[in-house]
Amino acid sequence: MSPGSPGRESDAAATGREQTRRRVIEVAIDLLAREGRDAVTTRAVAVAAGLQAPAIYRLFGDKDGLLDAVAEYGFAAFLAAKHVDPDPPDPIEDLSAGWDLAVEFGLANPALYTLMYSEPTRAASAAHKAGMEILMGRIRRLAVGGRLRVDEELAAMIIHATARGAVLTWLSLPEERRDPALLTTLRESMLAAVTNRQPAVREAGPAGAARALRAALPEQTPLSDAERHLLSEWLDRLAADDRR
Structure with missing residues (x-):
C-alpha cells in the first residue's frame, strides 16, 4: 500500500x-x-x-460523555495499579492488601474517585468490570479455602461498601479530625464480617467440604428426613471421590 x-x-x-x-x-x-x-x-x-x-x-x-470517559480512565488507572497474585500464600492478607490499595487510590485522587463512584451507571465500564473480576477471584479463593463467612455476592458488597465509605468519610472530615484508626478499624471490621481466620474446612477441595458438611448434617433441622438422606448420599459420593 x-x-x-x-x-x-x-x-x-x-x-x-x-x-x-x-x-x-x-x-x-x-x-x-x-x-x-x-x-x-x-x-x-x-x-x-x-x-x-x-x-x-x-x-x-457531550459533557456527560466526557465525564464518563474520565471515570473510565480512573478505573483503568486503578486497575493498572493492582498486583494480582493467582495463588497468594495468605488469601486474607491478600484481600486486606487489596482493600488498602483501593482506599489509598481514593485518598490520593479524591476528585477523580468521587466522580468514579458518584453514579451507579459507571459500574458498567470495562475497567470496572475487570477490577470486579479480580475482587471476585480473591473472594472465590477464600470460599474454596473455607475462609469465607458469608456468600460471595454479599462479601463483594461489604468489601466495596467499607472501602468507599472509608474514602468518602475521610474526605468529608476536616484534616485535623482525620484519624488513621478510622481506616484500620473499617478494614478490620470488613475482614471480621467477611472472613474466618481459621478455615471452616480443613481440607481443600470439594471432598473436604463434603466431609465437613456431612459431619454437621444431623444438626441441619430445616431438612426433612428424605432430604437429609438424599444429601447424605450425595456427600458420601463427593467425599469418596478423591480416594479413587
Whole structure:
C-alpha cells in the first residue's frame, strides 16, 4: 500500500483522534483535581486542550460523555495499579492488601474517585468490570479455602461498601479530625464480617467440604428426613471421590 493510500490515512487519522482524546481526558482530570467537578465544562476543557469546543462534542458527545470517559480512565488507572497474585500464600492478607490499595487510590485522587463512584451507571465500564473480576477471584479463593463467612455476592458488597465509605468519610472530615484508626478499624471490621481466620474446612477441595458438611448434617433441622438422606448420599459420593 502506498504512503498516500486511504488505508494509511485512515490509520493515521484514528491514531491522531485517540491521542487527542487522551489529551482531552488528561486535561479534564487536571481541571477536576485543581478546581472540582463544576470546573470541568466543555468550554474550559477545550480551551485548556487547545481545541475548539465542537471537537469535544465530536469526541465525547457531550459533557456527560466526557465525564464518563474520565471515570473510565480512573478505573483503568486503578486497575493498572493492582498486583494480582493467582495463588497468594495468605488469601486474607491478600484481600486486606487489596482493600488498602483501593482506599489509598481514593485518598490520593479524591476528585477523580468521587466522580468514579458518584453514579451507579459507571459500574458498567470495562475497567470496572475487570477490577470486579479480580475482587471476585480473591473472594472465590477464600470460599474454596473455607475462609469465607458469608456468600460471595454479599462479601463483594461489604468489601466495596467499607472501602468507599472509608474514602468518602475521610474526605468529608476536616484534616485535623482525620484519624488513621478510622481506616484500620473499617478494614478490620470488613475482614471480621467477611472472613474466618481459621478455615471452616480443613481440607481443600470439594471432598473436604463434603466431609465437613456431612459431619454437621444431623444438626441441619430445616431438612426433612428424605432430604437429609438424599444429601447424605450425595456427600458420601463427593467425599469418596478423591480416594479413587
